[in-house]
Each structure stands twice: as structure tokens, then as C-alpha cells.
Amino acid sequence: MNTQSIQVGTCLVKDFFKIKVSVSLPDYQRPYVWDSDKLDQLYQDFEDHFFDNNIYNNNAALYYLGSVLLFENEDGTLEIIDGQQRITSLLITDYAWNTEEKFLQQNQWNLEYKSLISSANLEQNYKYIKSTSRRIKEHIQEIFSKLVFTVIITNSEDEAFTFFDSQNSRGVTLSPVDFLKSYHLRELKGKENLQEIFARKWDSNNTGQFLNDLFNLVLWRGRQWRGKNLNYEFKDAILDTFQKQTIKEKDQDTVNLYPNAFNTLSSSLTFCDMQGVVVKPNYLNLQTKADQYPFALRQPIQKGVGFFLYTEKYYAIYQILFVEKRYPHFTYLYDTLYKGVSYYFRSFFRLAIIFYYDKFKDDKLTDFGLWLDYLLGSYRIEQKSIVAQTVLKILKDKDQNLLDVIEMCYRPEDVFTFIKHITLKDSYSKRAKELGGENGVRRRYLQNNLDFFHKQTKGVKELNNKKNWINEYIINNK
Incomplete structure (x- = not known):
């Protein structure tokens, strides 16, 4: 492994795709999310740069595509930390349009996209590129020879994610949940099976960027709206709450529990003159569903496993109350009384309901x-x-x-x-x-x-x- 912490240089894209070591996408990466609009924006940039009066300009200057950040593992293999969206889009374009020596046919790269969201977007974009006709299509090999990346390679994971946290993929702004996902998956370093499980679950739950609303409108507000010193959420505040303020324990596989309605040994007792006090234990679930995880909304959150399970619980509760609509009387109330009501009131109503459910479950909901x-x-x-x-x-x-x-x-x-x-x-x-x-x-x-x-x-x-x-x-x- 290179002992130098950071290597920086410029590289032609065609040479970048000929890197001979293994290049992979870590499980904590967010899915490939570019759509046809993003592709059209990229292609229009190429046409504006490489064509004069609709004629390809052989003397056009190199075109800069921004920076790519790679993490070098101890065995010399590389992981894409930042640049996945552009890299993937270029590879699909090359595969769809290039008639000679496609990069993906040179057996240098073996990217594996594990997210169902990525798979769907890959298929959709390939079909779109294959069917579309643009001026750059006939000159794609020449254009690829003039595209340039700044390539940053670091063998320090902390430095890699310092870069990652301060940069955005071209045209796609990272949301707080993107940072939270990568941050807490990093806490599971060396536990690839757990990283894959939680990454897949996270992506599934984040369809339509739902987790942004969950963290913004429910979890952050529920934790921070205390007393009378109240404000609305913003990106840094969310990251501070769910990154910096989370707790790191020595045993990552064990998550500490705190007293709440979901992990109470007993909820009632009886007294009789013969036996005295008899405590009636609650039913014990040995294999608990997500909505029954014994967490409380305002409890301390443990990094890694604890964070992901915490998120799963409140995702599940939201689904039960407002998507699955498991409680008919409550559903009728919400659908009728909050039809056409202010967004601010509807958001607060959902927050307060989840907060109440977290304390009392469905008792008098x-x-x-x-x-x-x-x-x-x-x-x-x-x-x-x-x-x-x-x-x-x-x-x-x-x-x-x-x-x-x-x-x-x-x-x-x-x-x-x-x-x-x-x-x-x-x-x-x-x-x-x-x-x-x-x-x-x-x-x-x-x-x-x-x-x-x-x-x-x-x-x-x-x-x-x-x-x-x-x-x-x-x-x-x-």
C-alpha cells in the first residue's frame, strides 16, 4: 500500500477507465440516481463545448468533468467515494454508443450495483441512451479522449470521508440522509454483511427520499423541540444530532436499551390478602418486528447498528399509522379532519401522533x-x-x-x-x-x-x- 496519505492528479477519462486494479462501489454509497434529465444536461454541455455551428471541432480544448475521490484499501484495490453518478453515466453512455472497444468489455472494472434503485435507473438510462439521437453520438470516442477528471486517491478513510462530506456529485446535492447513511455504515467497518443488510434496507425505506421527511419532520423535531427554545431544522443541525451526538460503544453488535413502553417487563400488578403483590409480566417477544423495537424517540442513539435500528423503528411506525392505516377510526379522523388543512398543521399532527404512539402505543390513539x-x-x-x-x-x-x-x-x-x-x-x-x-x-x-x-x-x-x-x-x- 502507498504510504502517502493523499495523491492528486489529472487524468483523461479514457485512461481513468483503464485502471488495472479492482474498482468497486462500497455498500454505504447511495444508489445511482441520475435520470434522463441529468443525462441530457451532460450531453448538452458536451455539444456546447465540442461543436461550433453544429460541426464537431477537432481542436476543441479538453473538457473538465470535476473531481473523483477514491479510497485505497490495504490490498491496493480502490473504492469510489465521490463521483459515482458521473462515472456510471459515462460508462452507460460508452456501452450504448461506442462501437469499438467499450470500456466495460476490457475486463478492467467490475462494478456491482446492489441497490434495486440503482438497477432500475441503470436499465432505464441504458434504454434511453440507446434510443436517443444526439450530435455527440457519432463522435463519442473522440469526446471521451478529451474528457478530464481530477483524481484524488487517499488511503486514509477519515480523510476520504472528510472530502466526501464537503463535496457533491455533479448536479445532485447530497441530502442529510445521504451523509447519515455513509457515516453510520462506516462505523460497521469490517462487517460487510451488516453493511450490506443495512444499506439495502435503508435504500428500500428511502424510496422517493422519504427518509428526508422522516428525519426533518419527525425525528429531529421530536428530539429537539423541547421547552421553549425552539427552531426549525437545517442540514447542519440534523447532522449534528444524528452524527456528532450519537454514542460509540466498544461492542458495536450490542445496543443499549432505556426504559420505555416497548421494553417494560410488566404493566400491572394485583394485590390479594393471601398472596400479597403479584406482578403480571408482559408478553415477551423473542423475535420483534421493527415497530416494536424497544427504543424511545428521545433516547441516546448508538452509532452504527443502533442508529439503523432506531431509524427502522420510526419508519415502521409511520407506515403503520399513515400508509398501511392499521387503525380505522384514527385513519378516518386524519383523512377527514386534515383534508386540505395547512401543511404546517398536518406535519405537526403527524409528529405529535408518532410521539404519543411511541409513549402509549395505540392506547386511546x-x-x-x-x-x-x-x-x-x-x-x-x-x-x-x-x-x-x-x-x-x-x-x-x-x-x-x-x-x-x-x-x-x-x-x-x-x-x-x-x-x-x-x-x-x-x-x-x-x-x-x-x-x-x-x-x-x-x-x-x-x-x-x-x-x-x-x-x-x-x-x-x-x-x-x-x-x-x-x-x-x-x-x-x-
Whole structure:
């Protein structure tokens, strides 16, 4: 292995693809995600550079394609840390258009794309390139001979990822979840089987970049929205929370647990004069599903295995509540009351529901949804428009933060009592005509409530009895 830590140089792309050592993609790499729009952008750049008045210019200067970062293993093999999107797109282009000596037929490279997302994009892009006709197609060999990379090779893994964390692939900005995935897979160095398992699961769960929403709107807010010093998330804050603030343990395979509803030995006891106190143990799951992992949303997170299992749990809970819709009464509530409601309120509603579920599971879940809506609805009725700061105002303006209250309460009823006491009592006394035009957002919210509580057919047009409606609904649906 080269003892020099970093090697930097320029290289023609055609020579780069003739590297004679093994070049691979590590499991922690995100999938190949370029689409036809990205390819067209690249091809248009080539045409603008290599053609004058639609005629190929043999004297065109070299075209710089940016930097490629490689990590050199102890055996001399190389891993692509940064540049996968461009490298892959060039290889597909070469394979589809080049009629002579395709790079992939020279048996120098054997890239393996393990993600289903990568496989789908590879197939789709190959078909697109094969079928499309552009001026550069007839000159692709000449163009490849004038493409240049800056190649950075390091044998220090820490330095490799310092570079990786500070760079983006051409045209595709890395999101926080891309950094989180690579960071925590690095913690599993030497455990390739675990890296592959968690990388595949992560990519599957991240369809449509869903994990960005999970971390932004649920996990980060759920952990950081404490007390009254509240702000919205941003990239560095997310990385600080889920990278720097995670814990490294000596035994990576063992994840520490903390007391919560999902790992309680017993939830009740009985007392009789003959036997005294008898503790009734909870059912013990020896093979637990993801939504039942014994984690709490605000607990310390362990690097590597602990982080990935933590993420899987809250992905699974979100799916149960809002995708699989496992609880029909709650689903009807959410679909009816939050149809057309402000994005900020819908996001906070989902966060609070997941936070509650994390503490009490599905115990009185629909009841909590009703009282939570009673709180949010009081602001919806009062304000003509809901902005980002409205949600923070709801949490800050009271003696206690609602999320903190949920975390501290022992019974669901204590949470309901807190909400009923802080809700603006006069908000629901407003007449319909005070809520703006018929097509306005406040009138729409009024209509959602009348539909949910089946009051429209009775000629009801106001929400002044909403608290009574909630109590009636709870009693009738026990």
C-alpha cells in the first residue's frame, strides 16, 4: 500500500477507465440516481463545448468533468467515494454508443450495483441512451479522449470521508440522509454483511427520499423541540444530532436499551390478602418486528447498528399509522379532519401522533387525535393564515411544551387534561360568517368537522359544541 496519505492528479477519462486494479462501489454509497434529465444536461454541455455551428471541432480544448475521490484499501484495490453518478453515466453512455472497444468489455472494472434503485435507473438510462439521437453520438470516442477528471486517491478513510462530506456529485446535492447513511455504515467497518443488510434496507425505506421527511419532520423535531427554545431544522443541525451526538460503544453488535413502553417487563400488578403483590409480566417477544423495537424517540442513539435500528423503528411506525392505516377510526379522523388543512398543521399532527404512539402505543390513539385536533383547531379558527411559526407558538406560549408533557405523563388521560386546559375556550364560539368566505381555509376546516361528527345533516353550522362532540364520540366508540 502507498504510504502517502493523499495523491492528486489529472487524468483523461479514457485512461481513468483503464485502471488495472479492482474498482468497486462500497455498500454505504447511495444508489445511482441520475435520470434522463441529468443525462441530457451532460450531453448538452458536451455539444456546447465540442461543436461550433453544429460541426464537431477537432481542436476543441479538453473538457473538465470535476473531481473523483477514491479510497485505497490495504490490498491496493480502490473504492469510489465521490463521483459515482458521473462515472456510471459515462460508462452507460460508452456501452450504448461506442462501437469499438467499450470500456466495460476490457475486463478492467467490475462494478456491482446492489441497490434495486440503482438497477432500475441503470436499465432505464441504458434504454434511453440507446434510443436517443444526439450530435455527440457519432463522435463519442473522440469526446471521451478529451474528457478530464481530477483524481484524488487517499488511503486514509477519515480523510476520504472528510472530502466526501464537503463535496457533491455533479448536479445532485447530497441530502442529510445521504451523509447519515455513509457515516453510520462506516462505523460497521469490517462487517460487510451488516453493511450490506443495512444499506439495502435503508435504500428500500428511502424510496422517493422519504427518509428526508422522516428525519426533518419527525425525528429531529421530536428530539429537539423541547421547552421553549425552539427552531426549525437545517442540514447542519440534523447532522449534528444524528452524527456528532450519537454514542460509540466498544461492542458495536450490542445496543443499549432505556426504559420505555416497548421494553417494560410488566404493566400491572394485583394485590390479594393471601398472596400479597403479584406482578403480571408482559408478553415477551423473542423475535420483534421493527415497530416494536424497544427504543424511545428521545433516547441516546448508538452509532452504527443502533442508529439503523432506531431509524427502522420510526419508519415502521409511520407506515403503520399513515400508509398501511392499521387503525380505522384514527385513519378516518386524519383523512377527514386534515383534508386540505395547512401543511404546517398536518406535519405537526403527524409528529405529535408518532410521539404519543411511541409513549402509549395505540392506547386511546383516536382519543388523542381528537384532543390534539381540538388544540390545533382553536388556532386554525382564530388565525386567517397558518405560517411556520404558528406551530412553534403553540408549543412555546403555554406553561409546558405539549411534546414534553406527553413524554412525562404516565396516562393518556393526563395528556388530554393538559390539552383541554390550554385550548382557547372562545375560539370555537365564532359564527360561520366570521370565518371568511365559503371557499376559505377556515370554512373548509369547519366543514371537515361537520362531516366528521355527522352534524351537517342536522343543520349545525358552528363549532361551539365541539368539546361535547368529542366526548360523545369517545363514549360511542369505546
